[in-house]
Amino acid sequence: MARALYIHWPFCLAKCPYCDFNSHVRETTDTGSWKAALLDDMRFEYGEAGSQEALTSIFFGGGTPSLMPPSLVADLLREAERLWGFDPAIEITLEANPSSVEAANFADLASAGVNRVSLGVQSLRDDVLTFLGRLHGAGEALEAVEVAQSHFSRVSIDLIYARPGQSEAEWSAELAEALALGTDHLSLYQLTIEPATRFATDVRRGVFEPLDDDNAADLFALTRSMTEVAGLPAYEISNHARPGQESRHNLTYWRYQDYIGIGPGAHGRRCDVATVRHKKPENYLSAVTAQQQGIAEARELARPEQASEALLMGLRLNEGIDLSALAGRFGVAPAGLLDDGKLALYRDLGLVWTQDERMGVTPQGMPLLDALLGELVSADLVTS
Incomplete structure (x- = not known):
């Protein structure tokens, strides 16, 4: 039963050189057409989602959702509440760029119902920006954080570290400044060179060299230590929060619970079906006009595949996963979830932990998470 709704707004003022998200630059957007399309897509999902429960979280992602007219945000929230109803403690997050123009909309966005904002600060250094x-x-970013804190009960900021040539001293100073801002949540991402981005081309041409793995691992350890001392411990590989201020929406993903995704390129998981919307904005609008929904692909997920995905998502969390509960949920034998030999090896090396029916990745293992997941998840499960 889906209790989370994701709404994708695909437009940005410019394409960042590191970004591989579904974002597009357009000179103009027809707000009326987008309102009609997103409302139709939402209503379709309401009809498909089966047994209904009140929504516990809504997330406006992008792209740059803070470019949306606040009146459009209000209209979408009003319809979502009419369809599903809202949990009394619903979390409604909107991603925003920390520009003065977008910060000017914060009061209206708060009035529309947004109660949590995620600011893409990315750095507190002008040359890095x-x-x-x-x-x-x-x-401008610091001013936007202050404005956001005056309008929203919960504020998160994003920063990118492990940049080319970045030292521990440089990151320590910048992170200390970020922690001093007093937000209740930090998303701290290592710079990753994604394929088909401008940075990938720059690296290939020798414009710059990414930070090496050893130095990146040192910065990761420093990040964990500083946020822990500041009272915002890591609860996921890249996310840190004061206790009780974790992103409820993202926990839906990491705990592999159902969620609805609408808007260009949005993914969803509901009733054992994986959905993907058309990525290109124009194709999405055409699809919704023709069939009242924007789905490009809807695929039924086999139980073993769901179990594998749940493992891959859940092991990102410091809380780890309950193997017995997961096996029971997907009808898979507990012994078939993980490679027992690899689990014992990496537990002895201090990279994973086990406690009763739970297991997870240690802080020492988190920098190696992708490699560990490839080793730990049972090959039989992946190929089922």
Whole structure:
């Protein structure tokens, strides 16, 4: 039963050189057409989602959702509440760029119902922001954080570290400044060179060299230590929060619970079906006009595949996973979830932990998470 709703707004003012998200630059957007399309797509999903429960979280992602007219955000929230109803403690998050223009909309977005904002600060250094292709400066970002804190009960900021040539001293100073801002949540991502981005081309051409793995691992350990001391411990590989301030929406993904995804390129998981919307905005609009929904692919997920995905998502969390509960949920034998030999090896090496029916990845293992997942998840499960 889906209790979370994701709404994708695909437009940005510029494409960042590191970004591989489904984002597009357009000179103009027809707000009326987008309102009609997103409402139709939402209503279709309501009809498909089976037994209904009140929504516990809504997340506006992108792209740059803070470019949406606040009136459109209000209209979408109003319809979502009419269809599903809202849990009394619903979390409604909107991603925003920390520009003065977008910060000017924060009061109206809060009035529309948004109660949590995620600010793409990315760095508190002007030269780094230029390197990352951001359109705001560090001073503007700090002002936007202050404005956000005056309008929203919960504020998160994103920062990118492990940048080319970055030292521990440099990151320590910048992270300390970020922690001093007093937000209740930090998303701290290592710079990853994604295929088909401008940064991938730059690396190939020798414009810059990514930070090496050893130094990146040192910065990861420093990040964990500083956030722990500041009272915002890591609860997921890249996310840190004061206890009780974790992103409820993202926990839906990591705990492999059902969620609805609408808007261009949005993914969803509901009633054992994986959905993907058309990525290109124009194709999405055409699809919704023709069939009242924007699905490009809807695929039924076999139980073993769901169990594998649940493992891959759940092991990102510090809380780990309950193997017995997961096996029972998907009708898979507990012994068939993991490679017992690899589990014993990596437990002895201090990279994973086990306690009764639970297991997870240790702080020492988190920098190696992708490699560990490939080793730990049973080959029989993946190929079922």
